[in-house]
Amino acid sequence: MATITEEPAAATGVEADKARSHWARAWARFRANKLAFASLIFCALLIVTALAAPWIAPYHFSETDPDARLAPLLTDGHLLGTDLLGRDIFSRLIYGLRTALFVAFGAELASLVVAILIGLSAGYIGGRVDQGLMGITDVMYAFPSYLFAIVLVTVMGRSLWAVMLAIGISSWVTQARLVRAQVLTVKEREYVEAARSMGASGMTISIRYILPNAIGPLLVTTSFAIPAAIGAEAGLALLGLGVQPPTPSWGSMISEGTSYILAAPHLLFLPATLFALTLLAFTWVGDGIRDAFDTSGEDR
Amino acid sequence: MSFMTYLSKRVVRMVLSLTAVSMITFTLLQLAPGNFADIQRISAGASQFGGAGTEDMVHAFASRYGEEIPAWRQYLIFMKGAVTWDFGPSYKYPAQDVQDIIAQGFPISATIAIIAVLLSLVIAIPVGVYAAVRQNSAADHGTMFLITLGTALPNYLTGVILVLVFTLTLGVLPSSGWDGPQHMVMPVLALVLGPTAVLARYVRSSMLETLREEYVVAALAKGGPRSTVITRHALRNSMIPIVTVLGPLLASLMTGTVFVEALFRIPGLGLYFAQAAASRDMPLLMGTALFFALILMTMNLIVDLVYGYLDPRIRAAGGVSRWRRSQKSPQRQPA
Numbered sequence: 001m002a003t004i005t006e007e008p009a010a011a012t013g014v015e016a017d018k019a020r021s022h023w024a025r026a027w028a029r030f031r032a033n034k035l036a037f038a039s040l041i042f043c044a045l046l047i048v049t050a051l052a053a054p055w056i057a058p059y060h061f062s063e064t065d066p067d068a069r070l071a072p073l074l075t076d077g078h079l080l081g082t083d084l085l086g087r088d089i090f091s092r093l094i095y096g097l098r099t100a101l102f103v104a105f106g107a108e109l110a111s112l113v114v115a116i117l118i119g120l121s122a123g124y125i126g127g128r129v130d131q132g133l134m135g136i137t138d139v140m141y142a143f144p145s146y147l148f149a150i151v152l153v154t155v156m157g158r159s160l161w162a163v164m165l166a167i168g169i170s171s172w173v174t175q176a177r178l179v180r181a182q183v184l185t186v187k188e189r190e191y192v193e194a195a196r197s198m199g200a201s202g203m204t205i206s207i208r209y210i211l212p213n214a215i216g217p218l219l220v221t222t223s224f225a226i227p228a229a230i231g232a233e234a235g236l237a238l239l240g241l242g243v244q245p246p247t248p249s250w251g252s253m254i255s256e257g258t259s260y261i262l263a264a265p266h267l268l269f270l271p272a273t274l275f276a277l278t279l280l281a282f283t284w285v286g287d288g289i290r291d292a293f294d295t296s297g298e299d300r
Numbered sequence: 301m302s303f304m305t306y307l308s309k310r311v312v313r314m315v316l317s318l319t320a321v322s323m324i325t326f327t328l329l330q331l332a333p334g335n336f337a338d339i340q341r342i343s344a345g346a347s348q349f350g351g352a353g354t355e356d357m358v359h360a361f362a363s364r365y366g367e368e369i370p371a372w373r374q375y376l377i378f379m380k381g382a383v384t385w386d387f388g389p390s391y392k393y394p395a396q397d398v399q400d401i402i403a404q405g406f407p408i409s410a411t412i413a414i415i416a417v418l419l420s421l422v423i424a425i426p427v428g429v430y431a432a433v434r435q436n437s438a439a440d441h442g443t444m445f446l447i448t449l450g451t452a453l454p455n456y457l458t459g460v461i462l463v464l465v466f467t468l469t470l471g472v473l474p475s476s477g478w479d480g481p482q483h484m485v486m487p488v489l490a491l492v493l494g495p496t497a498v499l500a501r502y503v504r505s506s507m508l509e510t511l512r513e514e515y516v517v518a519a520l521a522k523g524g525p526r527s528t529v530i531t532r533h534a535l536r537n538s539m540i541p542i543v544t545v546l547g548p549l550l551a552s553l554m555t556g557t558v559f560v561e562a563l564f565r566i567p568g569l570g571l572y573f574a575q576a577a578a579s580r581d582m583p584l585l586m587g588t589a590l591f592f593a594l595i596l597m598t599m600n601l602i603v604d605l606v607y608g609y610l611d612p613r614i615r616a617a618g619g620v621s622r623w624r625r626s627q628k629s630p631q632r633q634p635a
Contacts, residue, residue, distance in 0.1 A: 139317050147589060147592055154332050234457075235454060235456060239559065240574075254460055255563075258463065268464065272461065272464070275457060279453060280453075
């Protein structure tokens with residue numbers, strides 16, 4: 001057959017599915033999930049908006065307009081109105097999105113790094129190191145993570161970086177446990193033993209052979225951790241412990257909004273709506289990723 | 301391993317963890333910039349040293365911890381009191397001992413948390429069972445959609461939505477305060493959605509699994525009425541995994557009420573904790589942190605014991621928590 005290279009593309013169903021890699025199959029399943037795919041596009045738009053905030057937002061987030069305080073929706077020059085100080089709500093929502101995504105992605109990156117380091121060393125080295133590190137995760141498990149984040153923010157101040165680190169540090173435990181469990185199951189497989197017998201160092205084995213197996217499950221937990229971190233950032237701000245004003249956060253906007261609920265309900269309505277939509281979109285992406293990697297069958 | 305050995309081992313581990321929690325909290329607080337007096341001065345906006353609060357605090361500080369004593373001694377003095385449930389006076393509320401503040405604030409947090417959990421059980425079990433029995437029907441998909449909403453939205457955001465509906469649009473419920481049942485409705489409803497979603501998801505997947513068990517198939521084959529088989533045979537066994545989620549759920553609710561308390565301005569314990577951290581109120585922060593950790597660990601212990609009682613296989617395997625941890629974590633979403 002001359003057209004042998006075209007064969008896999010022409011084949012249908014199971015055979016084509018087998019021919020592709022694990023990742024390609026997962027992606028195909030993700031694509032097929034309309035809600036998840038639409039959410040992914042929405043999330044991508046949110047990320048672009050956050051990155052381009054200075055160009056998209058018509059005003060700076062702290063710029064006040066003394067002539068237009070508590071302006072209602074569709075005011076001239078302020079599409080979504082202004083807050084008590086006359087700051088443009090649309091601009092503050094966009095910068096708030098920037099705060100939320102920066103903190104969430106940064107926090108999850110930090111917690112992933114910690115989780116991978118601790119999980120890998122605990123699982124691979126084993127023995128005393130394992131016991132010690134798992135002892136630490138036990139203590140962290142006993143410390144309610146929100147409360148820990150509150151204490152950490154108090155210590156590190158209320159800068160963007162501090163809030164990010166506080167959320168990251170208080171949320172790595174589950175992922176560290178996951179990495180460790182993955183390492184323990186993979187560690188005794190033949191190909192790892194083969195690598196070891198060929199003289200590969202512990203580092204090489206961990207990174208080249210063990211870690212790739214843990215990426216799927218890690219991706220799933222991380223995709224659910226992102227909306228959780230967005231929620232944590234806003235929650236801290238709601239308590240007055242989030243990023244220092246005037247840097248906008250949806251949490252502090254909501255907190256302000258509750259004070260003027262009768263006079264200017266859009267102060268509460270707008271951030272709450274955008275916040276809810278963002279969380280839902282990220283959660284649906286997470287659902288899609290989980291289903292894409294879940295090969296167990298018809299249950300879901 | 302006998303029950304008593306197991307129990308004493310767990311209690312020893314709890315004491316060690318509590319000590320670690322207290323040390324971490326204390327150390328972090330020492331590292332925090334500014335002490336209580338500084339914060340009071342800044343927030344009072346006064347340039348002269350010592351507002352009203354500072355005088356009282358220096359007095360309280362002197363009577364319990366002495367002036368100018370090193371941090372490690374302060375820690376020891378605090379912990380010495382803590383073992384006999386005497387956390388000493390708070391800096392910010394010098395007239396009150398921390399344990400009295402706990403006794404005052406915790407029932408409020410616990411009340412809304414417990415009502416929320418009970419309500420979520422009442423809702424989640426029938427919903428989960430129904431979704432499982434009608435797997436892949438429109439009702440099932442609808443339920444799963446609501447479950448996603450419940451897991452995605454934090455309780456304070458649900459609270460905001462409730463405020464927008466009930467206070468703003470309908471004008472029937474007060475948006476803040478705490479005196480009377482009308483103040484409890486929205487906080488409880490805000491808290492209910494999350495645990496309901498988690499529980500319904502567990503009930504559904506647990507039920508789906510049980511429905512495929514041979515004894516259920518056998519009971520159906522013998523001609524047992526479908527509803528009886530579902531409630532008497534399947535549901536009872538599906539409930540075992542639910543117990544494991546319930547403990548962490550209740551514990552996380554009791555500590556997680558802090559945001560709802562902040563939103564609805566309810567004087568619960570969570571709010572005291574957040575204020576204590578912000579104002580560097582060492583005794584209050586340490587006391588509440590230890591108390592919350594104690595609640596969390598006790599819940600986990602009780603759940604492990606109940607689970608061991610319900611399913612002897614796990615008891616025999618030695619240590620429930622190890623088994624439970626190897627399962628999916630309750631915060632994550634089970635398939």
